[in-house]
Amino acid sequence: MKHLIDIKDLSVEEINSLIEVAKDIMNHKEKYSHKCDGKILATLFFEPSTRTRLSHESAMLSLGGQVLGFSEASSSSASKGETVADTVRMVGCYSDIIAMRHPKEGAPYVASLKSTVPIINAGDGGHNHPTQTLTDLLTIHCEKGRLENLTIGLCGDLKFGRTVHSLITAMSRYKNIKFVLISPDELKLPDYVKKDVLEKNNMEYVETKDIEEYLGDLDILYMTRVQKERFFNEEDYIRLKDYYILNKEKLKKAKNDLCIMHPLPRVNEISTDVDDDPRACYFKQANYGKYIRMALILKLLEVK
Amino acid sequence: MNIDSIKNGYVIDHIKAGKGMQIYELLNLNELDCQVAIITNAKSKKTGKKDIIKIDRDIPIDLEKLGFIDHNITVNIVKNDKIIEKRKLNLPEKIVNVVKCNNPRCITSIDNTLDQIFILTDKEKEVYRCRYCEMSLKK
Numbered sequence: 001m002k003h004l005i006d007i008k009d010l011s012v013e014e015i016n017s018l019i020e021v022a023k024d025i026m027n028h029k030e031k032y033s034h035k036c037d038g039k040i041l042a043t044l045f046f047e048p049s050t051r052t053r054l055s056h057e058s059a060m061l062s063l064g065g066q067v068l069g070f071s072e073a074s075s076s077s078a079s080k081g082e083t084v085a086d087t088v089r090m091v092g093c094y095s096d097i098i099a100m101r102h103p104k105e106g107a108p109y110v111a112s113l114k115s116t117v118p119i120i121n122a123g124d125g126g127h128n129h130p131t132q133t134l135t136d137l138l139t140i141h142c143e144k145g146r147l148e149n150l151t152i153g154l155c156g157d158l159k160f161g162r163t164v165h166s167l168i169t170a171m172s173r174y175k176n177i178k179f180v181l182i183s184p185d186e187l188k189l190p191d192y193v194k195k196d197v198l199e200k201n202n203m204e205y206v207e208t209k210d211i212e213e214y215l216g217d218l219d220i221l222y223m224t225r226v227q228k229e230r231f232f233n234e235e236d237y238i239r240l241k242d243y244y245i246l247n248k249e250k251l252k253k254a255k256n257d258l259c260i261m262h263p264l265p266r267v268n269e270i271s272t273d274v275d276d277d278p279r280a281c282y283f284k285q286a287n288y289g290k291y292i293r294m295a296l297i298l299k300l301l302e303v304k
Numbered sequence: 305m306n307i308d309s310i311k312n313g314y315v316i317d318h319i320k321a322g323k324g325m326q327i328y329e330l331l332n333l334n335e336l337d338c339q340v341a342i343i344t345n346a347k348s349k350k351t352g353k354k355d356i357i358k359i360d361r362d363i364p365i366d367l368e369k370l371g372f373i374d375h376n377i378t379v380n381i382v383k384n385d386k387i388i389e390k391r392k393l394n395l396p397e398k399i400v401n402v403v404k405c406n407n408p409r410c411i412t413s414i415d416n417t418l419d420q421i422f423i424l425t426d427k428e429k430e431v432y433r434c435r436y437c438e439m440s441l442k443k
Contacts, residue, residue, distance in 0.1 A: 083415050104411040106436025110418065125409040127437055192440065196426075 002300055003112040003119040007170050014299075015170070017139050018134060018193035021295035022288070029062070032294065035303050036065035040093035044087065045122070046078055046102040051264060051286070052122050052131070056099040059293035068095065073103075085114040085177070092116040096303055099131075100124075109263040118300035120293075126162050132263055134296065135164040135289035136222070142288060143281055144219060148175040151217050155182040155244055156224035156269055158189040163263045164224060165193050172201040177207040178215045184243050186236065212245050221246070221273040223262045223269050223282075247271035251279065261285055267277045310339070310360040315380040315387070316370070317356050321345055323374060325356030330369055330402070334363060368396040372432075397424050399432065403441065410437035 004010065010018070025032050041060035043053050048071055057067045078087065082101065088111040091098055097234055098115065098252075100108045108121035123129040141147055152171065164201040168189075171177045179198065179299050181189050188207065198205050200217060215221070223246060231237040245268055246260070261271060262282040274280050297303075321328060324342045333340050338361040348354040362383075370377055371393035377435040399422045405412050413420050413436070421435035432441040 081415055084411065085415075102411070103409070104414060105407065105409045105438075106411040109436055110411055110415070122410075125437070127409075166406070223426070 001118055003108075003111055003115070003121075004130050004300065005109050005119065005121045005298060007133045007166050007205040009130070012173050015134070015137060018292060018295045018299060019138050021298065022138050022177060022291040023142070024237065025291050025294050027293050032063055032298075034064040035298060036060060036301065039063075039065040039301060039303075040095040040096070041065055041067045041069075041297065042091045042098045043071075043122075044091060044100045044102075045069065045071045046073040046104075046107070047102070048072050049123060052101060052129075053099075055286070055289045056120070056122060056131075056293055057285055059290050059297055064119060065096075065295060065297075069099075084110050087111075088119065093282065097297060105210060120296065123162075126160050129162050129166060131289070131293055131296065132163050133170050134292045135285060136163070136167050136261065136263070137170060138288045138292045139261060139281060139285040141261070143284075144257075147171070148177070149213075149227050150176075150219045151178045151180065153182055153211075153214065153218040153221045154224070155211055155221060155246075156191075157187045157226045157240075158183040158224070158228060159187040164189070164222070165197075167201035167222065168193060169197050172197050172203060179203065180218060181205055181207045182209070182211050182214075182244070183207075183224055184209055184240060186240060187243075193297060195284040211246065212250055212253055216255065218254065218258055220259045221254070223260065223266070225262075225265065225267050225269060239250070242268050244269055244277045245271055246274060248273045248277065251277060254279065309385060310358050310382050311385055312362045313338070313359045313382055314363075314365060315356065315358050315382060316364050317354070317378045317380060318348070318350070319355035319357065319377055321348075321351070321353040321355055323393075324357060327355075327357060327370065327373060327377075330373065331365065333357070333359065336363065366394055367391065368399060369402050371396050372399045372402055395424055395427060395430060398422070405437060405439060406436040407434065407437050407439040410434060410439065412436055 045053050060067050084107050092115050097118045099120040099122045102124050105123050105125040105127035112119045158164050226241045228237050258279045259281045260279050310387040324344050343356040345353045346356050375393045375395045377393050380387045381389040401420050404420050422432040423435055425431050425433045
């Protein structure tokens with residue numbers, strides 16, 4: 001039985017295969033609409049995340065399966081002090097696969113040690129969010145036609161942004177990827193990611209505070225939100241939250257085939273006047289998220 | 305200063321100066337009723353000064369714990385007043401319930417049924433990471 005706890009749990013071949021299946025689902029939805037008849041997905045969300053929960057639920061419903069679960073810890077037995085290990089053992093009796101979101105880092109890994117059904121990590125604190133990374137990879141593949149030979153700008157909160165760390169880790173396995181790391185000093189990419197991933201894999205990267213400096217070189221611009229919940233000090237959050245605002249004016253310097261991505265939800269970092277620009281891919285990205293999760297559910301349930 | 309030689313037991317040598325008490329506590333040596341000597345700031349040709357612990361009893365010693373704290377330590381095993389073996393230590397690949405993860409966001413911060421597990425992820429830089437949250441450990 002396989003789980004997805006960390007994007008590194010999947011080989012490049014497995015990721016490529018998931019992307020191919022997701023694309024096939026997009027093109028032949030009817031063919032997949034009963035693949036999971038009689039199967040149940042449990043969504044155990046110990047902290048609210050409407051978007052991630054709904055995309056998992058929509059994925060399972062589109063495969064013909066059913067869903068059950070809870071959307072916050074207060075409506076689960078965790079509020080009575082039950083451990084994650086006990087919760088998943090119980091939920092495994094009522095479902096075939098579990099998608100778990102938990103504010104504590106490592107909780108889905110703990111679940112995977114005891115679960116009798118596959119576990120999908122749907123985000124654990126500031127640690128991992130592998131289905132977002134799969135979504136990002138599918139988006140890049142669909143929009144650019146490749147996962148190699150790309151210059152990728154990562155902008156905003158590169159310190160706490162787990163989607164950024166996971167994306168860098170995932171892309172480090174593909175050829176000729178260059179990163180432009182755009183952030184204020186306080187939110188720079190942590191040294192351990194630079195050393196353990198970028199430098200270890202001899203990947204080219206530059207750091208800048210100026211979003212416009214390398215904008216013309218980028219194939220992908222991945223914007224991120226400065227997340228209030230990752231700050232212990234509200235003053236720091238208020239000072240940094242609007243550091244970058246991408247708007248139509250700034251995009252004049254960008255390539256015509258730039259792909260603008262954002263894991264959503266956005267706050268102010270992408271102006272709404274960018275939404276109609278053909279280079280804005282963030283809503284398409286959310287749509288791709290459903291299809292890659294459908295492919296993932298099929299893989300983990302070993303449905304052919 | 306005279307400290308009696310030991311008959312059967314251990315001389316834990318080449319402890320980094322200042323770490324002797326930490327090892328004394330970690331190995332729960334305070335629970336023994338035999339002679340235990342901690343020598344701090346002893347002269348060392350290699351490092352200038354060092355700590356030494358002498359234990360006058362043949363007790364089981366957790367070499368993994370010791371290796372984690374300082375793998376340059378030498379454990380001399382003494383039998384009938386003679387050193388019969390000098391054991392060099394290695395950095396253990398995994399340590400269990402030796403130190404706690406201090407990441408407030410780690411699952412171990414709320415679930416005390418879990419073992420505290422750290423994995424050696426970079427031997428050269430001696431980096432250990434929590435098995436659950438992957439936060440590196442500051443030794």
